[in-house]
Amino acid sequence: QVQLVESGGGLVQPGGSLRLSCEASGFTEDYVAIGWFRQAPGNEREGVSCISSTDGSTYYADSVKGRFTISTDNAKNTVYLQMNSLKPEDTAVYYCAAARLSWATMRADEYDYWGQGTLVAVSS
Numbered sequence: 001q002v003q004l005v006e007s008g009g010g011l012v013q014p015g016g017s018l019r020l021s022c023e024a025s026g027f028t029e030d031y032v033a034i035g036w037f038r039q040a041p042g043n044e045r046e047g048v049s050c051i052s053s054t055d056g057s058t059y060y061a062d063s064v065k066g067r068f069t070i071s072t073d074n075a076k077n078t079v080y081l082q083m084n085s086l087k088p089e090d091t092a093v094y095y096c097a098a099a100r101l102s103w104a105t106m107r108a109d110e111y112d113y114w115g116q117g118t119l120v121a122v123s124s
Contacts, residue, residue: 002026002113006096009118012086016122020081022096022115027077030054031102034079035111036070038092038120047106048094049081054102061106064090086122093117 008020022034035050049070051058058070069082079096095118097111105111 002098004096004098004113004115006094006115006118009094009120011121011123013124014087014122016086017082017084018086018120020083020094020096020118020120022079022081024077024079024096024098027098027100029100031100033099033101033104033111034070034072035097035099035104035106035108036079036081036094037097037108038090038094039117040089040092043092045095045108047108050104050106051079052102052104057104059104059106083120086120088122091120091122093119 003025005023032053036048037045038048039045049060051070067085071080096115098113099111
């Protein structure tokens, strides 16, 4: 049974940093795509970043390029999203998602498994 457990959200001041974690379990394949998405109140869910376990390729939304970094720790089956220079508009519930794909994708409809979400609030 596939499980995704996110952690690391919280309240941070503008300009601050947070690191989100997504621990994945239940995958037996070597190829998995992991994506981070977010949804703010009244907004649609949007892709933030994704990574492929096959070749390590990564993608970022334009709004977070240069500020967020996605990475993996295969020994811990965990994907991280390091978020720096946070802005109030980054406030949202952040979800990690996983799919048995050999490529990374920012399309939410290509992911089969979702975590419960973790709230990130950026405010002074």
